[in-house]
Amino acid sequence: MSNERFTEPEVNENENITPSDELNNNVSVSSAPETDDSILDFDDDPLSATSVSKKSLVVFFLIDTSGSMKGKKMGELNTVMEELIPEIRRVGEADTDVKVAVLTFSTEVRWMYANPIPIEDFEWARLRASGVTSMGAAFKELNHRMSRNSFLNSPSLSFAPVIFLMTDGYPSDDYKEGLRELQTNSWYKFGLKAALGIGQEANDNILAEFTGSKDTVVHAYSGGQLAQMIKIIAVTSAQIGSKSMTLSDDTGQELGEENVFAAKQKLLGQQIQELVNTTGDGDDVPFDTGW
Amino acid sequence: MFNGFSHSVMGASHEKTNLVCQDSSAFKVEDHYAIAVVADGHGSKKHFRSHLGSKFAVEAAIEAIDRYYEDREALEANLPDNYKLILKNIEKQIISNWNVRIEKHLAENPVTEEEKSKFTKEEFEAILPESYYGSTLVVAVAGENYTFGVQIGDGSLVAIFEDGKAVMPMEYNEAAPANVTASVCNSNAAGMFSSFYAPNKRLIALYGSTDGLYTSFGSEYDFLDYHTIITSQLVNLETFKTVIKNNLSKRSHFGTEDDISLACIYDEAFLNEKLDLINQRVAENKKAAAERKTAALSKQVEVE
Numbered sequence: 001m002s003n004e005r006f007t008e009p010e011v012n013e014n015e016n017i018t019p020s021d022e023l024n025n026n027v028s029v030s031s032a033p034e035t036d037d038s039i040l041d042f043d044d045d046p047l048s049a050t051s052v053s054k055k056s057l058v059v060f061f062l063i064d065t066s067g068s069m070k071g072k073k074m075g076e077l078n079t080v081m082e083e084l085i086p087e088i089r090r091v092g093e094a095d096t097d098v099k100v101a102v103l104t105f106s107t108e109v110r111w112m113y114a115n116p117i118p119i120e121d122f123e124w125a126r127l128r129a130s131g132v133t134s135m136g137a138a139f140k141e142l143n144h145r146m147s148r149n150s151f152l153n154s155p156s157l158s159f160a161p162v163i164f165l166m167t168d169g170y171p172s173d174d175y176k177e178g179l180r181e182l183q184t185n186s187w188y189k190f191g192l193k194a195a196l197g198i199g200q201e202a203n204d205n206i207l208a209e210f211t212g213s214k215d216t217v218v219h220a221y222s223g224g225q226l227a228q229m230i231k232i233i234a235v236t237s238a239q240i241g242s243k244s245m246t247l248s249d250d251t252g253q254e255l256g257e258e259n260v261f262a263a264k265q266k267l268l269g270q271q272i273q274e275l276v277n278t279t280g281d282g283d284d285v286p287f288d289t290g291w
Numbered sequence: 292m293f294n295g296f297s298h299s300v301m302g303a304s305h306e307k308t309n310l311v312c313q314d315s316s317a318f319k320v321e322d323h324y325a326i327a328v329v330a331d332g333h334g335s336k337k338h339f340r341s342h343l344g345s346k347f348a349v350e351a352a353i354e355a356i357d358r359y360y361e362d363r364e365a366l367e368a369n370l371p372d373n374y375k376l377i378l379k380n381i382e383k384q385i386i387s388n389w390n391v392r393i394e395k396h397l398a399e400n401p402v403t404e405e406e407k408s409k410f411t412k413e414e415f416e417a418i419l420p421e422s423y424y425g426s427t428l429v430v431a432v433a434g435e436n437y438t439f440g441v442q443i444g445d446g447s448l449v450a451i452f453e454d455g456k457a458v459m460p461m462e463y464n465e466a467a468p469a470n471v472t473a474s475v476c477n478s479n480a481a482g483m484f485s486s487f488y489a490p491n492k493r494l495i496a497l498y499g500s501t502d503g504l505y506t507s508f509g510s511e512y513d514f515l516d517y518h519t520i521i522t523s524q525l526v527n528l529e530t531f532k533t534v535i536k537n538n539l540s541k542r543s544h545f546g547t548e549d550d551i552s553l554a555c556i557y558d559e560a561f562l563n564e565k566l567d568l569i570n571q572r573v574a575e576n577k578k579a580a581a582e583r584k585t586a587a588l589s590k591q592v593e594v595e
Binding site: 046048052053078102121127154 | 509516545546592593
């Protein structure tokens, strides 16, 4: 016997009520159904055990948990991060699966979770501070994990990640070597990068080396500012990061990936600066004078 | 006795832009072998006839495989020792069949002014005619105690052998450049195929899919488990077909909005024999997924 069927895309509005006769014909040519939301909603689907993934965005937080962060800085950071999660959750609701990965660095570097966690499942673990500032080691670890063979192994398509660095001091290891390694990583190259310096000791030049631009570096000198800045950067970068940008120049030509990245990073810098400039100084006491 | 199904759905993104579905799929069952084929026509501007290219790729593959099975005894006698050479020849034959089809189509349907209007004269002249029809291709073939497949470009091939585990048996061609989408339209297309041959193994089910399906999953585990669940339902294929079609539409609609094609062939009698095992695998996979989720949510940092 011979039984052959070609399935070309069906255009069939009555997909549910028109039984296919593919098994009765030798050759059947059909075309793709128009998607009608009513046919997509059914409860008796054993296949729903495996969920549908949208395009994903991983937001990486690199957080300094060295001893100098102890006390009010760490306490404020923990509180603001707990408050921030629901805000980031809203960013991804529409059409992006947002995931979060948190890398802490002090004497050791450690991930909060073994893999990026979907934002709806993410729970902040209140961090403790101690030890030195191994920022270079953190850059190396990030480079190692930011790969299709590791953290970014989801089959679903990905936006370039958001990478957000927060620190209050000068690195105690060779951060330049770590950064050089990280700079070879394509996810880093095309990722949206921002950094927050906390208190007087944080060096904005080092942070600008990490982000590639001063526009995406901000500084918080008090608890109130810290909360504002973290929210501004995290929410803005997640919003821009999850935006599908089909750019075209004046001639109507499609622009390549590099141009999309450059436009996104520029937009992030502009928006961060605008938001920072319209934000008050905060009413609280600076970290370095008594917090 | 083999059976099968195939289905293609148009991606939501293509609906929005009034494009046609660029995927094609088909299956064919014979007494001693069966074929499942999917093809994904390239989406970009210069491949403006890729919806036809994918259809021709599917036809070309079935024609090539059928031709080898004209002398099934000789093919099956030679496969164990010479499968590499035979698969290479099948790949060449597919490309040759595809080229015959597109040349004929182009001769009968010259490029229209409307098709040309999307390009400047220089841009249009730089495009090779075969590129108009560019497509990927995944071909899966089942014999009575062996399985093989060939693939060019993106797409997936999943097999469920007698142990009931879903696996991706394709051995990827390291020579195919990673930064170039391999396509039946490439000038060295015959050298860009990946392939596999699995001898002396009874097959339960074999699937080919375009990458719109793979990219609608959050993990490879889920992707493989999906095939095991489908296999568990194939005993009621007529009823289940609607569920599969709806699910593919849902995956395209809520996932990455790409076209999706899935083609399947399976051994009906052997599936019935192994149905308890498949159902057991479905339950095990569900448990393993829950355990993975619990493990993923355990914190590893020092906390307050």
